[in-house]
Amino acid sequence: MDSSSQFDRDTAVNLRAPGVYDTDLSADWTIFGVVNGGYLLALLGRALGEALPHPHPFSVSAHYLAPSLPGPAVIRTETVRAGRTLSTGQASLFQYAEDGTETERIRVLATYGDLDALPDDVRTSAKPPAIPPYEHCFGPADAPTPLPGSAEITRLLDIKLDPATIGWAVGAPSGKGEVRGWFGLADGRDPDPLSLLLTVDALPPTAFDLGLSGWTPTVELTTHIRCRPAPGPLRVSITTRNLAGGFLEEDAEVWDSADRLVAQSRQLARAPRAS
Amino acid sequence: MDSSSQFDRDTAVNLRAPGVYDTDLSADWTIFGVVNGGYLLALLGRALGEALPHPHPFSVSAHYLAPSLPGPAVIRTETVRAGRTLSTGQASLFQYAEDGTETERIRVLATYGDLDALPDDVRTSAKPPAIPPYEHCFGPADAPTPLPGSAEITRLLDIKLDPATIGWAVGAPSGKGEVRGWFGLADGRDPDPLSLLLTVDALPPTAFDLGLSGWTPTVELTTHIRCRPAPGPLRVSITTRNLAGGFLEEDAEVWDSADRLVAQSRQLARAPRAS
Numbered sequence: 014m015d016s017s018s019q020f021d022r023d024t025a026v027n028l029r030a031p032g033v034y035d036t037d038l039s040a041d042w043t044i045f046g047v048v049n050g051g052y053l054l055a056l057l058g059r060a061l062g063e064a065l066p067h068p069h070p071f072s073v074s075a076h077y078l079a080p081s082l083p084g085p086a087v088i089r090t091e092t093v094r095a096g097r098t099l100s101t102g103q104a105s106l107f108q109y110a111e112d113g114t115e116t117e118r119i120r121v122l123a124t125y126g127d128l129d130a131l132p133d134d135v136r137t138s139a140k141p142p143a144i145p146p147y148e149h150c151f152g153p154a155d156a157p158t159p160l161p162g163s164a165e166i167t168r169l170l171d172i173k174l175d176p177a178t179i180g181w182a183v184g185a186p187s188g189k190g191e192v193r194g195w196f197g198l199a200d201g202r203d204p205d206p207l208s209l210l211l212t213v214d215a216l217p218p219t220a221f222d223l224g225l226s227g228w229t230p231t232v233e234l235t236t237h238i239r240c241r242p243a244p245g246p247l248r249v250s251i252t253t254r255n256l257a258g259g260f261l262e263e264d265a266e267v268w269d270s271a272d273r274l275v276a277q278s279r280q281l282a283r284a285p286r287a288s
Numbered sequence: 289m290d291s292s293s294q295f296d297r298d299t300a301v302n303l304r305a306p307g308v309y310d311t312d313l314s315a316d317w318t319i320f321g322v323v324n325g326g327y328l329l330a331l332l333g334r335a336l337g338e339a340l341p342h343p344h345p346f347s348v349s350a351h352y353l354a355p356s357l358p359g360p361a362v363i364r365t366e367t368v369r370a371g372r373t374l375s376t377g378q379a380s381l382f383q384y385a386e387d388g389t390e391t392e393r394i395r396v397l398a399t400y401g402d403l404d405a406l407p408d409d410v411r412t413s414a415k416p417p418a419i420p421p422y423e424h425c426f427g428p429a430d431a432p433t434p435l436p437g438s439a440e441i442t443r444l445l446d447i448k449l450d451p452a453t454i455g456w457a458v459g460a461p462s463g464k465g466e467v468r469g470w471f472g473l474a475d476g477r478d479p480d481p482l483s484l485l486l487t488v489d490a491l492p493p494t495a496f497d498l499g500l501s502g503w504t505p506t507v508e509l510t511t512h513i514r515c516r517p518a519p520g521p522l523r524v525s526i527t528t529r530n531l532a533g534g535f536l537e538e539d540a541e542v543w544d545s546a547d548r549l550v551a552q553s554r555q556l557a558r559a560p561r562a563s
Contacts, residue, residue: 071507071508071535071556072351072507072508072556074349074351074397074508074510076347076349076368076376076397076398076399078368078369078376079369093351093353093392093395094353094354094392099507101351101353101395103395117368117369120368120376120378120397121397122349122351122395122396122397123351124351124507124508124556128533131533131534131535132533132534133533134531134532134533134534135531135532135533136498136531136532137529137530137531137532138464138465138529138530139529139530189413190413223411232346232347232374232399233346233347233349233399233510233512235349235508235510235554237508237537237554237556239530239532239533239535239537240532240533254412254413254414254549255412255413255414255514255549255552256409256410256411256412257409257410257411257412257514257515257548257549258403258406258407258408258409258410258514258515259406259407259409260346260406260514262512262514262552273532274529274530274532277530277537277554279510279512279552279554281346281347281399281512
């Protein structure tokens with residue numbers, strides 16, 4: 014564990030009792046005061062990695078119940094099944110009201126395994142997204158005025174977006190529902206299976222590229238980690254094909270520097286009202 | 289409830305105690321003796337629809353723990369959160385060993401809402417799959433010899449596959465990882481949000497089209513129900529883009545007779561060994 018990275022320090026969990034972990038949600042991972050959903054997922058993923066007999070998240074299904082705020086939290090885990098190659102667990106994150114009442118913020122059902130034990134076969138028809146070189150992409154620091162997605166969390170992330178997908182930042186969204194770009198942690202920490210849980214929910218929402226602004230709260234987010242990522246920058250592509258009835262799906266793909274598809278995710282989110 | 293349909297009779301659940309339902313897994317929904325995962329999902333979805341304050345599944349995440357067998361089962365539900373427009377619940381299906389021990393077969397986390405209360409806006413870039421007319425497609429009865437996917441369940445389903453995606457049935461898989469076709473219940477029961485949970489896991493696996501035969505056990509399956517389906521036949525498309533490390537994802541889209549994308553799902557499954 015590289016404790017020199019803020020990601021590792023801020024996802025630390027402390028065993029209080031069997032399967033129960035105390036933690037603290039850092040205000041540095043917030044967007045407009047609310048804790049980022051990908052950071053929460055990594056926190057729950059870390060607790061499950063400690064509680065379960067297998068080390069890596071293979072499939073993590075999260076249902077978001079209420080916004081999480083910076084401050085203390087407790088994660089309760091349950092080992093649902095411990096198998097030979099896969100194990101399944103459940104984890105919930107709770108925070109306290111002023112009167113001491115616990116409120117559940119997010120609940121996760123996850124299956125873990127050992128990515129390093131998988132065979133090397135790759136037979137994929139998926140292609141990495143076409144993204145211009147890093148130095149031709151744009152980050153929050155390049156914007157003439159702060160972007161709508163700007164927030165505390167942007168200081169911790171090294172995100173550079175494909176210029177073709179940031180028209181929304183200058184009032185000209187493409188309408189396609191696509192955002193893609195380079196992703197890294199700003200302090201240079203290399204990706205691992207846990208940090209991929211952050212990566213899938215870190216880009217500005219596709220809703221911006223559809224010409225919608227405002228909050229896009231996640232209802233459900235499932236992530237499949239398919240491979241241990243190679244060191245170096247990641248490429249992330251998120252797309253929305255179906256905005257209907259006030260909800261949209263957002264599909265994310267994460268590719269590593271060795272051109273492997275390392276993570277796939279889909280979330281169901283409430284769409285912002287048309288602006 | 290149209291009790292003249294076997295689907296409705298076989299997904300009946302009987303309240304035993306608050307949130308606890310007795311049911312019976314019908315042998316008619318099996319494939320090689322194992323109960324179909326989509327039928328199980330519909331059973332759990334029905335129990336949650338009775339337990340939660342909202343009627344329709346919006347997002348259902350299922351982790352499959354062990355194969356289910358025909359016979360008695362008990363479903364235990366928990367209301368995780370009851371909100372104004374959405375509620376979240378959890379459900380587990382248990383079966384009994386000969387010594388009376390309960391074994392959990394599948395656990396589900398789900399968010400429910402009211403599809404009929406959603407606005408009518410549709411802004412989608414997704415297009416229905418190009419499938420030849422029903423009468424130009426092929427079902428199990430058209431095969432010269434029983435198909436590898438044949439099983440009890442095929443008698444209850446009216447599935448006709450696009451000829452372009454059934455080369456595997458005559459030893460010539462396309463290698464693309466695509467299967468698509470028409471879907472209905474054989475007794476003519478129209479689709480509803482619950483039956484869509486069956487539909488997403490009812491076609492022969494994409495692995496067949498990749499030239500692999502054998503069992504493709506589901507690890508995780510998340511389904512989003514996006515719209516109440518119009519009466520009439522459904523079109524289903526399933527695709528696999530990434531087979532790697534012994535696992536594959538299978539994405540399903542379900543379109544109704546009114547050309548609405550009514551369900552989207554993704555599962556992570558173990559790949560069969562190369563044949």
